Amino acid sequence: MYRITVIPGDGIGGEVMDAALTVLDAVDLEFEFTLAEAGDGCFRRCGETIPDETIRLVRKADATLFGAVTTVPGQKSAIITLRRELDLFANLRPVRSLPGVPCLYPDLDFVIVRENTEDLYVGDEEYTSDGAVARRVITRAASERIVRFAFDYAVGDGRGGVTAVHKANVLKKTDGIFREVFYEVASSYPQVEANDYYVDATAMYLITQPHEFDVIVTTNMFGDILSDEAAALVGGLGVAPSANIGKKNAIFEPVHGSAPQIAGKNIANPTAMILSTALMLKHLKKPQEAQKIQEALERVLKKGVMTPDLGGTATTSGMADAVRKEVLEL
Numbered sequence: 029m030y031r032i033t034v035i036p037g038d039g040i041g042g043e044v045m046d047a048a049l050t051v052l053d054a055v056d057l058e059f060e061f062t063l064a065e066a067g068d069g070c071f072r073r074c075g076e077t078i079p080d081e082t083i084r085l086v087r088k089a090d091a092t093l094f095g096a097v098t099t100v101p102g103q104k105s106a107i108i109t110l111r112r113e114l115d116l117f118a119n120l121r122p123v124r125s126l127p128g129v130p131c132l133y134p135d136l137d138f139v140i141v142r143e144n145t146e147d148l149y150v151g152d153e154e155y156t157s158d159g160a161v162a163r164r165v166i167t168r169a170a171s172e173r174i175v176r177f178a179f180d181y182a183v184g185d186g187r188g189g190v191t192a193v194h195k196a197n198v199l200k201k202t203d204g205i206f207r208e209v210f211y212e213v214a215s216s217y218p219q220v221e222a223n224d225y226y227v228d229a230t231a232m233y234l235i236t237q238p239h240e241f242d243v244i245v246t247t248n249m250f251g252d253i254l255s256d257e258a259a260a261l262v263g264g265l266g267v268a269p270s271a272n273i274g275k276k277n278a279i280f281e282p283v284h285g286s287a288p289q290i291a292g293k294n295i296a297n298p299t300a301m302i303l304s305t306a307l308m309l310k311h312l313k314k315p316q317e318a319q320k321i322q323e324a325l326e327r328v329l330k331k332g333v334m335t336p337d338l339g340g341t342a343t344t345s346g347m348a349d350a351v352r353k354e355v356l357e358l
């Protein structure tokens with residue numbers, strides 16, 4: 029029995045969450061779902077975008093599914109607060125082509141592991157007499173745990189190589205430490221090939237020779253940018269899942285936001301959310317069930333059952349029902 033906290037959120041968040049739960053329900057595992065609130069709707073109801081009760085429910089769950097929220101200006105970001113409070117230091121972004129989905133490369137399969145807690149995103153900025161300055165924080169401890177996570181992931185997922193991405197030629201101290209720690213950790217994984225690239229070259233290679241990558245590990249901001257670039261290679265926001273993983277807790281969410289323009293129309297693409305649940309099952313050490321969802325989804329896409337963003341005519345719930353049916357048949 030797995031205790032799953034479910035945060036549908038706003039806009040299409042609830043629609044893609046319903047779709048994902050429809051699929052998950054067909055898997056032969058026992059779940060206890062607990063609903064939790066966050067986002068704009070939550071703010072209107074209770075005055076907070078991320079109530080303590082939600083944080084508590086995420087903390088005590090085996091895993092959490094997060095749909096998407098609408099940002100409320102001037103209020104705390106729900107997902108950033110959760111990442112920080114629960115120390116979800118690893119952001120995992122699989123990049124995988126799907127059959128039938130229009131994309132630049134039909135046969136890509138790699139993963140980006142992004143450090144999620146430091147770098148320029150510590151938000152330590154100040155104005156100076158002439159402009160502003162931001163501090164870029166890179167610690168050995170955070171570098172080591174993200175690099176270790178990447179190598180452990182590579183081993184667990186049967187992947188042969190890990191590439192560190194950095195800019196140590198210019199950021200000699202911060203990224204110098206990141207690269208140094210990378211090779212220190214790499215030495216205890218002799219079975220995994222280790223190499224490193226500069227971030228600017230990586231941005232180019234992602235377009236020109238993306239098959240070269242297996243696992244990429246990188247600092248927070250480079251990971252933010254490269255993972256969006258990589259998502260575009262395989263079909264964009266509607267199909268990009270992600271995981272935020274810490275020592276004790278984990279949250280699985282599509283990369284996209286609440287897409288208010290298409291909310292309430294039953295046309296949102298549930299693929300990213302469904303793939304996020306598969307990532308969750310993998311994290312819960314149920315790789316066969318995760319694989320079932322992945323395969324069921326691929327069968328459905330292969331038949332051309334897809335939402336308008338991918339050029340199809342399927343509805344969100346229609347796609348969910350089709351995937352559910354395939355899961356039951358597998």
Ligand code: NAI
Nearest residue numbers: 096097098099107265266283284285286287290296297337
């Ligand atoms: P968005 O990801 O919601 O939408 C960007 C574009 O992609 C829109 O054209 C949208 O229609 C389309 N799109 C996104 N997901 C789709 C799906 N599943 N199926 C079909 N089309 C899809 O980003 P946007 O418009 O910048 O932000 C909307 C709201 O979401 C904002 O309040 C933003 O702050 C928030 N947001 C929340 C995130 C989260 O909850 N983690 C992440 C990104 C944005």
Ligand code: MG
Nearest residue numbers: 252253255256
């Ligand atoms: Mg981003």
